[in-house]
Amino acid sequence: MREKKGPATMRDVAERAGVALTTVSRAFSDPDKLSPATLRRIADASAELHYTVNLSARSLRKRSAGMLLVLLPDIGNPFFSLVLKGIEEGAREGGRVLLIGDTGSDATLADAYAGQLDAGTVDGMILIDGRLPFAPNSPARARLLRAPVVALSERVDDPSIPFVGIDNRAAGREVAHFLADLGHRRLAHIAGPPGNGLTALRAQGFAEGARERGCDVVGVAEGDWSIDSGQAAAAAILSWPQRPTAVFAANDEMAIGAIHAFAAAGVSVPGGMSVVGFDDIDFAAVVSPALTTVRQPRFAMGRAAVDTVTARIEGRTSAERVRILPFQRVVRASAGPPSRG
Amino acid sequence: MREKKGPATMRDVAERAGVALTTVSRAFSDPDKLSPATLRRIADASAELHYTVNLSARSLRKRSAGMLLVLLPDIGNPFFSLVLKGIEEGAREGGRVLLIGDTGSDATLADAYAGQLDAGTVDGMILIDGRLPFAPNSPARARLLRAPVVALSERVDDPSIPFVGIDNRAAGREVAHFLADLGHRRLAHIAGPPGNGLTALRAQGFAEGARERGCDVVGVAEGDWSIDSGQAAAAAILSWPQRPTAVFAANDEMAIGAIHAFAAAGVSVPGGMSVVGFDDIDFAAVVSPALTTVRQPRFAMGRAAVDTVTARIEGRTSAERVRILPFQRVVRASAGPPSRG
DNA sequence: TCGCCTTATGAAACCGGTTTCATCAGGCGT
DNA sequence: ACGCCTGATGAAACCGGTTTCATAAGGCGA
The missing domain is CATH 3.40.50.2300 (Response regulator)
Incomplete structure (x- = not known):
């Protein structure tokens, strides 16, 4: 009886299904290439072993993280809530999850989060913070400008960063x-x-x-x-x-x-x-x-931003770098004609 | 001239500093073991190459992700904002960042997020959602119960999960x-x-x-x-x-x-x-x-929760599994004596 | 029957770190 | 002068997947 060391790996599944490691990997990435019979055996084996892929290993090899970084100055600001919902919807459709960094407008903290982009833990970044991380002209900043990044709500210094917001x-x-x-x-x-x-x-x-x-x-x-x-x-x-x-x-x-x-x-x-x-x-x-x-249009803004950054990640040339969405005046009771005097 | 393929790796730094790959790794993990001279050369080399460690690779090997998952039902609820600040503060002190999952009270979505715990992408989880992911008695649920998880604000079904909240x-x-x-x-x-x-x-x-x-x-x-x-x-x-x-x-x-x-x-x-x-x-x-x-005590609740889960992750036996924090009545103008009638 | 192409599968290299184990030089006690 | 220990460093294995390249089997036209 083999020593059980932790969660099941692909190797375990392969062994149990009587196929090669490679085949199991393919069963998850593109199942069409496998015969239905093999596919079935692998499905059964991984179900029995309760197998889940190790995302660190996957992202190490694929150089993609399945994760989007959102940098915002204050998560407590209710303005962001709907924006985040929009971002999340889009991220999920793209098969990614959200890493939310609350910078508290602290540049050092923002730099630390943005470092994850470099580190390969994160595929792209949405900046709602208005500040581009890293010192201007620094090499880190230069790399940032080439990464899939979009500014939301507030433009950032560099014109090469796409923008989504209102006028x-x-x-x-x-x-x-x-x-x-x-x-x-x-x-x-x-x-x-x-x-x-x-x-x-x-x-x-x-x-x-x-x-x-x-x-x-x-x-x-x-x-x-x-x-x-x-x-x-x-x-x-x-x-x-x-x-x-x-x-x-x-x-x-x-x-x-x-x-x-x-x-x-x-x-x-x-x-x-x-x-x-x-x-x-x-x-x-x-x-x-x-x-x-x-x-x-908070939800739409979030959605547009995530779509833009997803397009960049997937190498699609995004049509427009700047997307200005319409705002709308909402008239309620707090403003009226001035009192005479 | 070598072809430049992407961000610098440890190998590049090692080459430039004229030391072995191993030595560079040690320069980052425990610098005390290296001679000051070597350390200096490595520091210079990595600065020149703008090196940043690849977190996927690190977490693959270390079996630790440097990330905490927070599951909440609605990020737009302002109650969570200060709680999150408390969690973030504690996570940062523990050298971890936050992955925030907004489940919208959708169990399927919560399961998807919680899967990251299994997948090794995440070190621990804070549940503010009240619902324990995965079906009761499922193997996934069983593994969850052994993982570093804490319930915040609302208790979850299983008594073995630590809890932080008020009465x-x-x-x-x-x-x-x-x-x-x-x-x-x-x-x-x-x-x-x-x-x-x-x-x-x-x-x-x-x-x-x-x-x-x-x-x-x-x-x-x-x-x-x-x-x-x-x-x-x-x-x-x-x-x-x-x-x-x-x-x-x-x-x-x-x-x-x-x-x-x-x-x-x-x-x-x-x-x-x-x-x-x-x-x-x-x-x-x-x-x-x-x-x-x-x-x-929203901030304190977040802080207590993250401390509990951090203790679990680091193998420290947390003293108390249930931490009840004090609440406080705040009397303002919206309540007064009833009008006669 | 032979050669060629397609499909299903496997072996091995690879991603970028960490960790174990080995090596080597130097200091020191006897 | 010798053996032992210590501190600094390096070689290689390893983490768990993905991807490239090779191979084997089967289908088909000439």
Whole structure:
């Protein structure tokens, strides 16, 4: 009786089925090449031994890992949830699973995760983080640029990396137009963290739209996408000498935080202050007042990104390197005409 | 000039440093065994070649993957975000990365992910899903029970699997006591989906606590943890012949959905209806009215789970198989005394 | 009947590391 | 001067698959 050492290997299956190791391997990779009888014997044998392939061994030889790396700055941000669902659906259809790296915007950590691409543990990478790992001009960065990588939501420095997202600038403009058309003249913006690409685009678009309608952006408060920072920004805005009548927050969490802070300070929304958010996360519809916002096609964005990176991995020349998806204005109760005064 | 085929291997580094392959391997695994001079030459050589170890090869030989699998039913649920942060912190300290599997409560999908444990791609597993993969009594299940696995938040069928979580039953009781002490007599519950372990415990605890204080639980509406289901449940509750004065929702999302639906139906919270949630997600503090809820130590739970599974992986006998962490009542504005009537 | 092509299968090389075992030089006690 | 031990290094086996190349058997046209 042989010593049992661990999970069954292909060799064990081959022995039991009375065929060569090679044949078992083929039974899993392309069964069409085998005679039905052999196939059947191998199927039985591997069932009896409860055989499962060792993915490390497979990926070592095939130089493919069956895994996609997703790098994002904060897994707690509800914006990502639907995006991830889209990515997951596409990954699964491509026979791959997801490795999710929460970088917390820490460049060192992002580099560590991205190293897996080099290490061969991962077939491709989806960057929702806006930052390309590794130092510019470093050899690691150079290799990254040749790997199957796609940027999602936020563009990255290098133009050779494909991108999937919406036109944030146009969306910012549209929010300004919307508020101006409601009658607002003095607007404010709660921006994302400086250095972030989305921050700049949404702020620029908003400023542009305001200018086009002859509105003043009386100030910009800086946030960091978090609920707390939205509250702090709202408090700051109330202390400004020239108080705006409407505020555009660069994401829904900050908008919801701001609404809370305004209410706590006795400023009603939308009566005393209109608030518009961005993203249309699930909570946007059920906060009070319900949030007027800009909906990003989150699931579709994830799906498009994973399709792009899968095409690259499989050597298909992806048609377009940049895919801009449509956004949509969602009008709810948190923005209304300004009160007279 | 040699043909360049891909990323540098250990062999390349060895050649360049003028040492044997073995020596390079040792330079990475236990550098103390090498002379400082050799170590230096290897370090230089691998820096020049931008060498990174191939993790598939390493894990094939070491029979360890440097990866932890986390199985959860819905990555979009904000409850998981902080839990994941805790898990990630611990995983990183143990030198492992996270593979996150969103099962969508789909058993087949969960099985597919769990197969990675068998396949040797993954060192251990954290189940936040409440369901043990694979059919009971199947050999795959049997192997799973011997693998480094821990259940988080919700217990699983098999008592041999370690568990980390809170005392949900006690928490449910405490909510009932709290509402009773505010003066409520007719209570309702918005439960989670049937079959879920948390659903049962929180509902039982709540019923128990109500009985202890002489309160009636006039009805239980069934939800599925989602915001939408909370809204639907609230609408249902308003149509009951005997209307309760306070509602305990089994999680914050349903509670927030319920508050929204109550408000939409003209029932003010807490004036016309008190609402208590569960989890204390980030949004709980900023919805209007701010949500009274039960805080779970989410980060600590994740951290405890990953420590338990790491101990198992590394062969340390973990002291306790079951770790119950403290919960905490968070009193905000959404629950108050009942209006007279 | 012979040669050629196709189909089914097997032997062996290979992927890139880790680990075991052997080798070799030098230090040291007697 | 000899044997023994220690520390540094290398050669080769190994992990569990995939892939290339070879081989054997069978079908078929000339």
